[in-house]
Amino acid sequence: MRQIRVLVTVQVDECDPDAKIDRETMQDAAAVAIENAVRAAEGMGFTFPQAADLSIGFVDAVVYEETGKDE
Numbered sequence: 001m002r003q004i005r006v007l008v009t010v011q012v013d014e015c016d017p018d019a020k021i022d023r024e025t026m027q028d029a030a031a032v033a034i035e036n037a038v039r040a041a042e043g044m045g046f047t048f049p050q051a052a053d054l055s056i057g058f059v060d061a062v063v064y065e066e067t068g069k070d071e
Contacts, residue, residue: 003059008034027063035061 010033012026038058046056 007064010034031061031063 010030012030014021035058038061042056042058045051048054048056
């Protein structure tokens with residue numbers, strides 16, 4: 001088994017413009033949302049050209065932080 005890392009970028013915005021939600025909460029929410037989406041897709045079966053030859057399974061969703069870049 002090999003693990004392949006794929007960087008997924010999502011945009012996270014407050015639904016209420018007056019809400020002030022801290023970055024850590026946004027990061028945690030994004031990681032959970034991606035994990036839930038991938039697990040749901042995994043349950044249905046991933047679609048990709050080599051599906052007859054490869055099996056792809058979800059391992060983890062973690063927050064990726066670039067150093068020196070805080071938006």
